[in-house]
Each structure stands twice: as structure tokens, then as C-alpha cells.
Amino acid sequence: MREIKFVQAIIEALEEEMTRDETVFIIGLNVQADPILTPVRLVEKFGTKRLREVPIAEPGILGCGVGAALAGYRPIVHSRFVDFFMPAADELFHKAAKWRYIHGGKVTIPVTFLAGIGGYLGGGGPEHSQCLEGYIMHTPGLKLAIPTTPYDLKGLLKTAIRDNNPTVVLYHRILVGAGTSGLVPEEEYTIPFGQADIKREGKDVTVVATGLMVFMTLQVADQLQEKGLDVEVLDPRTLEPLDIETILSSVKKTHRLVIVDEDTLRCSVGAEIGMQFMEKGFDYLDAPIKRVGAANSPIPGGFMECYALPQPQDIADAITEVLGIKESFQVKPLELLKPGRHMGERLGYGKKEN
Amino acid sequence: MDLTKEQKIRLYTNLVRVRKLDETMVKALLTGKISTFFHSGEGQEAVGVGACSFLREDDYLFPSHRGHAISKTLIKGLPARIILAEHYGRITGCCDGVSGFHTCDMKLGIPGMSGTLGGHFPLAVGMGLAAQLRGKKQVVMVIEGEGTYARGTFHESMIMAATWKLPNLFIVENNQIMGNTPVKIIHPKDDFADLGFGYGVPAKVVDGQDVFAVHKEVQTAIDRARADEGPSLIECKTYRIQPHAVGLPDTLLGRPRTQEEIEVWRKRDPIKLAQKRLLKEGVLTQVDIEKIDGGAANEMEEADRLAWADPMPTDPKEILKKALYAE
Numbered sequence: 001m002r003e004i005k006f007v008q009a010i011i012e013a014l015e016e017e018m019t020r021d022e023t024v025f026i027i028g029l030n031v032q033a034d035p036i037l038t039p040v041r042l043v044e045k046f047g048t049k050r051l052r053e054v055p056i057a058e059p060g061i062l063g064c065g066v067g068a069a070l071a072g073y074r075p076i077v078h079s080r081f082v083d084f085f086m087p088a089a090d091e092l093f094h095k096a097a098k099w100r101y102i103h104g105g106k107v108t109i110p111v112t113f114l115a116g117i118g119g120y121l122g123g124g125g126p127e128h129s130q131c132l133e134g135y136i137m138h139t140p141g142l143k144l145a146i147p148t149t150p151y152d153l154k155g156l157l158k159t160a161i162r163d164n165n166p167t168v169v170l171y172h173r174i175l176v177g178a179g180t181s182g183l184v185p186e187e188e189y190t191i192p193f194g195q196a197d198i199k200r201e202g203k204d205v206t207v208v209a210t211g212l213m214v215f216m217t218l219q220v221a222d223q224l225q226e227k228g229l230d231v232e233v234l235d236p237r238t239l240e241p242l243d244i245e246t247i248l249s250s251v252k253k254t255h256r257l258v259i260v261d262e263d264t265l266r267c268s269v270g271a272e273i274g275m276q277f278m279e280k281g282f283d284y285l286d287a288p289i290k291r292v293g294a295a296n297s298p299i300p301g302g303f304m305e306c307y308a309l310p311q312p313q314d315i316a317d318a319i320t321e322v323l324g325i326k327e328s329f330q331v332k333p334l335e336l337l338k339p340g341r342h343m344g345e346r347l348g349y350g351k352k353e354n
Numbered sequence: 355m356d357l358t359k360e361q362k363i364r365l366y367t368n369l370v371r372v373r374k375l376d377e378t379m380v381k382a383l384l385t386g387k388i389s390t391f392f393h394s395g396e397g398q399e400a401v402g403v404g405a406c407s408f409l410r411e412d413d414y415l416f417p418s419h420r421g422h423a424i425s426k427t428l429i430k431g432l433p434a435r436i437i438l439a440e441h442y443g444r445i446t447g448c449c450d451g452v453s454g455f456h457t458c459d460m461k462l463g464i465p466g467m468s469g470t471l472g473g474h475f476p477l478a479v480g481m482g483l484a485a486q487l488r489g490k491k492q493v494v495m496v497i498e499g500e501g502t503y504a505r506g507t508f509h510e511s512m513i514m515a516a517t518w519k520l521p522n523l524f525i526v527e528n529n530q531i532m533g534n535t536p537v538k539i540i541h542p543k544d545d546f547a548d549l550g551f552g553y554g555v556p557a558k559v560v561d562g563q564d565v566f567a568v569h570k571e572v573q574t575a576i577d578r579a580r581a582d583e584g585p586s587l588i589e590c591k592t593y594r595i596q597p598h599a600v601g602l603p604d605t606l607l608g609r610p611r612t613q614e615e616i617e618v619w620r621k622r623d624p625i626k627l628a629q630k631r632l633l634k635e636g637v638l639t640q641v642d643i644e645k646i647d648g649g650a651a652n653e654m655e656e657a658d659r660l661a662w663a664d665p666m667p668t669d670p671k672e673i674l675k676k677a678l679y680a681e
Contacts, residue, residue, distance in 0.1 A: 025487070049487060055517075060476045060510030067480020070465040071414065073487065075480070090470050090507075095477060103458035103466045104449030105677035141678060164680035 001183040006175045007036050007348065009150035009184060010114075013157040014038075014076065016188070018046055021074060024161060027052040027064055028078035036176065036348045037078070058084055062091035062113070066099070066166070069111035074161060080347070082115035082170060083127045096166035097141030112160045116173040117146075118212050118262055119294075119309045120334070122343040125301030129309075131211065131263040136168050137239045137272060143167040143193060144239045148175065148214040150182040152237055155191030162190070172212040177348035180215075194241035198250065202232035205256040205319055208247055208273060209233060213260040213292075213310065216334050220315045223331045231319060239269055247273070248281045255286040256322040260315055265293035290318040357566065361408070362637050365565050366628045367646050368403040372425045373625060374654040375434050379422065379441070383600050387662065388441045390454045395421020397563075397595035400624035401527045402426040404568025404590075405497060409576075414463045414481045414494040416474035418502075418527060420594075423457050423467060426497055431462045434657035435664075444664035450673050451666070463492075472505030474498065475524075479511045482520030482585075493579040497525040500589075501532035503546050512553040512585070521579035523572065524555075524587045528562065529594035534605050550587040562590030563622045566631070593619040 018024045032053045054061050065077035119129030147153035160167040209217040214235045221231035259270040270291040295308040316331045383392040402425025417423035440447030456467040478496045485492040515522040526546045550557025560571045575586035597604035632638040
């Protein structure tokens with residue numbers, strides 16, 4: 001095992017899969033020029049046809065991914081901003097998701113949509129700060145992974161590229177920008193979809209968290225430990241398929257459940273996980289489930305962003321509430337948010353990487 | 355390159371086959387055998403037949419919904435029985451009865467049919483990219499009604515296909531009516547072919563009633579695409595004889611369509627035009643014409659009989675489950 005940065009895990013997964021299978025190619029804005037995601041080395045190794053630079057034309061870009069996949073290729077469509085998938089809703093939610101089904105399963109669409117998600121970038125506003133996993137999980141026909149560590153990201157991205165279905169892999173922009181790192185084996189590995197990972201063991205309460213919320217919850221959990229609260233943090237890693245069994249067995253032990261997801265609260269991933277849990281695990285609960293998510297509003301820009309996005313204190317308060325603790329334990333803001341004075345730096349630009 | 359006698363007969367025969375299948379499907383809808391709808395393509399046969407009769411099996415084809423794509427898919431090689439069976443919900447349909455009316459057969463290079471109009475364009479560019487990477491000189495043809503050429507997807511696709519010199523063909527089947535609206539009130543110019551200019555894509559206007567003219571222009575574009583010279587745009591002027599969908603009121607902007615206009619276009623029926631030419635050239639005799647007509651009628655009658663007799667899916671839930679995700 002060696003320690004590598006989050007972005008390095010993306011690059012390694014792409015490079016290994018492009019080397020392994022010549023039908024794999026990348027298409028997206030700035031893929032020949034992104035200073036952190038696609039180093040010049042990749043362009044030199046694979047050529048401009050396999051790192052396909054595009055105009056600003058999202059339906060065209062995502063549609064190209066679906067079309068090339070229909071023709072037997074394994075394209076990876078990349079966007080630093082998942083928000084920009086919205087102009088291509090027809091291509092993502094209709095063509096990629098429904099085309100196989102409506103044609104009786106006669107075609108396969110092995111395309112991977114890789115995109116950055118999330119806010120906390122210094123206030124990117126409503127069209128540069130979203131996660132959108134709720135829309136994607138809502139749409140049958142797509143698979144969905146939200147890895148949060150370099151290890152999970154590399155293993156799940158490689159699995160996604162090899163999957164014969166349209167697969168969405170979302171990475172949090174802050175995790176790239178802040179240069180978070182983690183242990184990753186030298187040797188080849190993949191991680192199957194549908195296996196949750198317990199990121200922190202605890203016996204008092206289960207917190208199911210996705211994306212950046214895993215990091216936020218882990219830091220909150222460490223601070224609550226000092227108050228004697230033992231928090232289990234569970235990362236589903238993939239939302240379709242969802243490993244509800246691991247969530248059930250965790251709550252069977254802790255009897256309390258908090259769900260933290262950065263997306264808008266209404267009709268969110270948290271709502272879906274919570275309801276699936278209620279149908280199967282109501283008897284395990286000693287308190288109502290509590291959800292933490294973004295406000296039911298667009299995400300404001302600039303310094304107002306923090307009033308819409310979930311904060312560590314919201315997570316701490318939800319945990320104490322399901323434990324029936326009246327007192328509020330004050331916790332610190334997320335440490336990852338400190339580096340970078342402006343949005344460009346928080347995205348990872350402006351300093352030399354790799 | 356001039357067409358051989360056999361090729362001319364093939365084009366003519368295909369026109370007649372498409373017309374007979376169209377008639378079969380209108381009848382099927384009116385007698386309750388089709389539960390969805392049918393958008394007859396009567397009078398527009400020459401566009402699909404002229405464009406698709408000499409495609410390679412490994413070429414890709416995205417057909418428009420008009421006539422439920424039969425003037426393209428039947429010609430690309432999809433048997434009438436399979437097209438009808440899909441409409442009848444039979445297990446022998448091209449999508450195991452799941453689609454109702456979408457057509458798909460990857461072995462014939464038909465990747466499916468979009469529900470949203472204009473949804474094919476970017477997919478076709480993606481297939482063009484794949485074809486270019488594969489290097490086997492495949493072409494990718496999209497044939498869409500003129501109404502869809504307002505979609506941003508078309509304009510994005512033209513930029514990408516032209517920049518990358520992809521082997522794409524964009525064919526406008528201009529039947530002049532979009533639903534119940536004359537297209538001239540929602541488009542600024544007379545010719546859709548003019549759209550090619552801004553993208554540097556060679557574009558032509560062709561008489562869409564003349565199957566030989568359509569074929570000639572499309573073949574030139576196919577040759578360019580196979581020679582890695584990039585995409586082309588071809589506008590085929592034709593006319594919709596039937597209402598938007600069978601059984602719907604035949605109105606334009608809320609008023610009944612004038613029969614005079616329809617009659618003008620009926621006189622330029624693509625089958626009649628081709629017949630006249632081939633009789634004059636001595637390629638066909640009246641006896642040949644009757645024989646071709648009878649042969650096509652028999653083909654469609656038999657296809658209809660067999661498709662209707664084909665079994666319904668015994669385990670529809672299992673079929674639907676398998677359709678959702680690939681292994």
C-alpha cells in the first residue's frame with residue numbers, strides 16, 4: 001500500500017483501463033487540457049482521439065457517449081461540474097437510462113459518466129454547487145457510485161468502466177481540490193457495486209453518509225467521541241445498487257439512524273434510504289430517523305452558501321437528537337474547507353499537482 | 355455512377371413493399387390490432403428507399419418515426435413480420451414486444467428509435483466517432499423530419515461531425531407539416547439544406563418524390579463519408595398525404611387541410627413517378643409491374659398473418675426485468 005491523492009486515483013483508474021481495453025476513451029470539456037485531471041502524459045500516451053476535446057454542447061457530448069457505447073465502445077464522459085449534465089437530460093435520463101429497456105434489452109450501453117459534484121467551493125451558486133444524485137438514483141436504468149476515498153474511487157471507477165450498463169460515478173470537487181489522500185494498493189484491484197463500507201465502527205448510532213458528508217461525519221464523530229458518543233459511519237459507496245442489508249445490520253446493533261446527504265433534502269437519496277429502511281427495519285429503531293441535507297432551496301452563491309448546505313453542527317445536532325440528548329455539543333467546521341482562498345484554489349487549480 | 359437495371363428494379367420494388375406494409379399497418383390500427391398509434395408515411399417512401407437501399411449491413415441507421423420507420427428499416431433488412439410482431443406485442447417482435455413501436459436490430463445497425471424527436475443526432479455522432487475509431491468505413495445515417503432540425507442537438511451534432519470529419523449523413527425528410535402546423539411558419543428559410551452552409555457541410559436539396567434522385571445524391575454523400583471527407587446534409591422535399599397519425603383530425607392550424615393540395619402531391623406519387631420512368635426506359639413492362647405489386651402484397655399479407663399468429667410473451671415480467679440492466 002502507498003498513500004496517493006484523490007485525483008491520482010482517478011488518473012490511475014483511467015490510465016489502467018485505457019491501457020487494458022482500447023475501446024475505452026474519454027470525452028469532455030478540457031480533457032486534453034485539464035491541468036489536474038488529465039496530465040499531458042495521458043494525451044501523449046493515448047492520443048487526441050482517445051482524449052476527445054469537445055465544444056460546449058452538453059447534449060452533443062453526452063449523446064456521443066451513448067452513441068459510441070451503442071456501437072461497442074466504452075466511452076467515459078467527463079465533466080468537472082455535474083450541474084452541466086442538466087442541459088443533456090434527454091441524453092442521460094432518456095437515452096442512456098431507458099434506451100436498453102425500451103428496446104427489450106437488445107442493446108447494451110457501456111458508458112461511464114464521470115463528474116464532479118458538490119458545493120463548499122466558496123459559493124459557486126445554484127448551477128455550480130449541486131450533487132444531483134437524487135435525480136440519478138431516481139432514474140431506473142442508471143447505476144450510481146459516489147466514492148469518497150482514493151481506494152474506493154479507483155476500484156469503483158474501474159468497475160464502472162467495465163460494466164455493461166450506463167454508470168454514473170460522482171466525485172466531490174472538494175476532495176480533488178483539497179488534495180485529500182489515502183492508501184491504495186500498488187497492484188490491480190476493483191470494487192464491486194452494491195457493497196457498503198463501514199468507515200468508522202461505533203455502537204450508539206449509525207450515520208449513513210455519502211460523498212463529502214462521509215468526511216464531515218467522520219470529523220464530527222471524532223469530536224463527539226470526546227463527549228462519550230460512539231458513532232458508526234457507514235458509506236453506501238454505490239446508491240444503485242444500494243446495499244440496504246449492511247445498513248439494516250448496523251442499525252440492528254445501534255438502534256438509531258441518521259442519514260446525511262449533501263443533495264436537496266426533499267425527495268432526496270436520504271428520503272429513499274430512510275423509507276427503504278422503514279419498510280424493512282422499523283422494529284430495530286429506538287428513535288425516529290433523522291435526515292440532514294441541503295435546504296429545500298437553490299444553493300445561494302458567495303458567502304451565503306453555508307446557509308443552504310449541511311454543516312458539521314447540523315450532523316452533530318441530528319446525532320444528539322436521535323440519542324435523546326437535550327444538550328447541543330459544539331463542533332468545528334470541516335477542516336477540508338480551509339485550504340484555498342478562492343474557488344479556483346478550492347477546485348485544485350493554482351497549485352502544482354502530480 | 356449509373357444504376358444497373360437490377361438496382362433500378364430493386365428501388366422500385368422497395369417503394370411498393372413499403373407502401374404495402376404502410377397499408378397493412380393502417381388497417382391493423384383501424385381494426386384494433388395495434389394498441390398505440392400509427393403515423394402513416396404514404397407518399398414519402400422515396401426518401402427512405404432511395405437513401406437506404408444500398409447501405410451496407412454494418413452501416414448504422416437512425417430512422418425517424420414517420421411510417422414507424424418502415425421506409426428505412428424494412429429496406430435495411432428488417433423483415434415485415436418482425437416489425438408487425440413488435441406492434442402486436444408478440445415475443446417475436448424486434449424488442450420482444452417491450453417497445454410497442456420503437457424499432458431496433460443491432461445486427462442490422464439499427465440501434466433504436468428515439469421518443470424525443472431530434473434525439474438521434476448526438477447518438478449518431480457518437481456512432482460516427484466509433485466508426486472512425488474502428489476504421490472500417492462504416493457510415494452513420496440519420497433521417498429525420500424537418501421539424502426536428504430546429505433542435506439544438508442537430509446544431510451541436512453538425513459542429514462536432516464537421517470538426518472531426520465524421521462519416522455522418524443527415525437527411526431531412528421535409529414533408530412540410532409538423533404535426534398540425536405548416537413548417538414554413540416556424541422556420542425562417544425555404545430550404546433546410548441552407549443550414550449546412552454555416553458548418554461548412556456540403557448540402558443539397560433533392561426531389562424527395564424521385565427515388566432515383568434521392569439515391570444519387572445520397573450515394574455521393576456516402577462515398578464522401580467512406581473516403582473520410584466528412585458529413586453531408588441532404589434535404590428531400592416531400593409531402594405528408596395522411597394526417598399526423600391515423601385516426602387523428604387532419605387539420606392545419608385548426609382548419610381542415612385542403613384536398614386540392616393533397617391531390618397535387620398525389621399526382622407526384624413516388625411509385626407512379628418511378629413506374630413512368632422505368633416503363634419509358636424499358637426496364638419494366640406492365641406485366642412486371644403487376645408481378646411486383648402482387649409479390650409485395652403477398653409478402654405483407656403473409657407477414658401480417660404470421661406476426662398475428664405469433665405468441666405473446668409467456669413471462670413478460672421476466673422479459674422486463676432482463677431488459678433493465680445488462681449482465
